[in-house]
Amino acid sequence: MWMFVIAIVILLCYLVYVDIRKPKDYPKGPRWYPIIGNYTQVSKELEKQGYHHKVWMEFANEYGNMIGLKMGTMLLVVVNGVDLVREVLTRDEFSGRPDGFFFRLRTFGKQIGLVFSEGSFWEKQRKFTVFHLRDLGLGRQKMEALIQEETHDLMEVLKQESAKGPVEIKNAFDISVLNTLWAMTAGKRYNLNDERLNYLARLVHDSFTKVDPSGGLLNQMPLLRFLAPNLCGYNLVSTLVNKITHFISESINEHVDTFDADSPRDLIDMFIKKMHSKSETFTEEQLISLCMDLFMAGSETTSNTLSFAVLYLAEYTDVQRKMQSELNDVLGSRTPTLRDKINLPYTNAVLCEIQRMSNVAPVGVPHKTTCNVTLADCVIPKGTIMLANLFSVHMDEKFWGDPHNFRPERFLNAEGQLEIPDKHFMPFGVGKRRCMGELLAKANYFLVITTLLQNFHIEKNPDDPELNLSGRDGFTLSPASTKLILSARYL
Structure with a gap:
């Protein structure tokens, strides 16, 4: 009996040793503990800093620019x-995507979809999606016309809302932004006041605040879904996945019932046509997962960026007036087009500065090592999750000088023309996994903000004059609930 107990103790000690032992030549970082890894140290620092990307900056001060952890x-x-x-x-070697319970929860327990798939599967799906979205208007005049139509309707809604009093900015752009992408994906747009879509968009935003880019507690310790389903975000994410899956499935079923192989109307039709060819990677589950990725991307980062932009313009009214003056000189009362961008250097400089400072995706989407890889004399094992802290690039004092100051002129050269330092400015990431929706996001951002400034003066609400420009932490940064005064502007 004693021998059995001693054997169990030795085995447990060995398992603990194996669990806490760092891989050879692993990057420097805090020591970790059995089972939980560095969870307690990260949580403690997160309480101080309030944001994960600032935790990584703080750790970098102690361990260097590359930090090795276990979560x-x-x-x-x-x-x-x-x-x-x-x-x-x-x-x-870093182009993989993390796997785990959280990431598979969205996609039928499989590593499918577009955002978190990898390898040849991802390459085929991305090639198909980009090709057909371009064929449907992405990056072309049709896309611009769709955005202009949505923007016009949005201005009408904002005029109605602003006549009643201060306007809630946090979710003001969700459906407008989603509609442009959804028109190409599912051939349909929704009323900006559609209750169901607004509810789903709010669920998306809320779910993004429950996890960090590594997948949060739900991915680090998936057993918590049984012990603390609310704390780890399981209940919220499950609700979101179920409701969006049901919404997308309804749309797909409508397409199946009316499908004509000779006249595909949108991305869903083109995918269904591909399914009929019996290609093994083109399945109904993949179609739902792909649409979910597009839906969530379409209602999150771009709408958050637009909301932050409005907050910054309310905070810096002198900048807002200079933009309006430039718009007056170049456009008059004419509707903005993407061709006008080249003639609006100050406006574009402001939009860049807002992206740099708001850092809506401060660490982007997580990557994963596809093999054992050497980086800066350290060895990183295959399957390690990699986070690239874009915030550290956008707030680098050595390059920007005064990164915490809102100064759009940093994007203008001596002649007053737009000059973007591409190496140090990467709101959409870089490399082959750079944001696929960049063209759509940039077009939305420019056309919505310029049209908004043509129609309104943006002012703080005297009842709540303190603006939160930092936002809420999560997978992305999202603006806090804020009401602003939009007063009609007459050119």
Whole structure:
């Protein structure tokens, strides 16, 4: 009996030793503990800093720009600084996507979809999606016309809302932004006041605040879904997945019932046509997962960026007036077009500065090592989750000088023309996994803000004059609930 007990104790000690032992030549970082890894240290620092990307900056001060961690059962490496960030985002060895319970929860327990798939499967799906979205108007005049139509309707809604009093900015752009993408994906747009879509968009935003880019507690310790389903975000994410899956499935069923192989109307029709060819990667589950990725992307980062932009313009009214003056000189009362961008350098400089400071996706989408890889004399094992801290690049004092000051002129040269330092400015990431929706996001951002400034003066609400420009932490940064005064502007 004693021998059995001693054997169990020895085995447990060995398992603990194996669990806490760091891989050979792993990047420097805090020591980790059995089962939970560095969870307690990260949580303690998160209480101080309030944001995960600031935790990584603080750790970098102690351990250097590359930090080796373990979160639950997952190895995690965070890189800071422009050189390491660009290397991680551009090298093929880092082009994988993390796997785990949280990431598979969205996609039928499989590593499918578009955002979190990898390898040849991802390459085929991305090629198909980009090709057909371009054929449907992405990056072309049709896309611009769709955005202009949505923007016009949005201005009408904002005029109605502003006549009643201060306007809630946090979710003001969700459906407008989603509609443009959804028109190409599912051939349908929704009323900006559609209750069901607004509810789903709010669920998306809320779910993004429950996890960090590594997948949060739900991915690090998936057993918590049984012990603390609300705390780890399981209940919220499950609700979101179920409701969006039902919404998308309804749309797909409508397409199946009216499908004509000779006249595909949108991306869903083109995918169904591909399914009929019996291609093994084109399945109904993949179609739902792909649409879910597009839906969530279409209602999150771009709408958050637009909301932050309005907050910054309310805070810096002198900048707002200069933009309006430039718009007056170049456009008069004419509706903005994408061709006008080249003639609006100050306006574009402001939009860049807002992206730099708001950092809506401060660490982007997580990557994963596809093999054992050497980076800056450290060895990172295959399957390690990689976070590239874009915030550290956008707030680098050595390059920007005064990164915490809102100064749009930093994007203008001596002649007053737009000059973007591409190496140090990467709101959409870099490399082959750069944001696929960049063209649509940039077009939405420019056309909505310029049209908004043509129609309104944006002012703080005297009843709540303190603006939160930092937002809420999560997978992305999202603006806090804020009401602003939009007063009609007459040119």
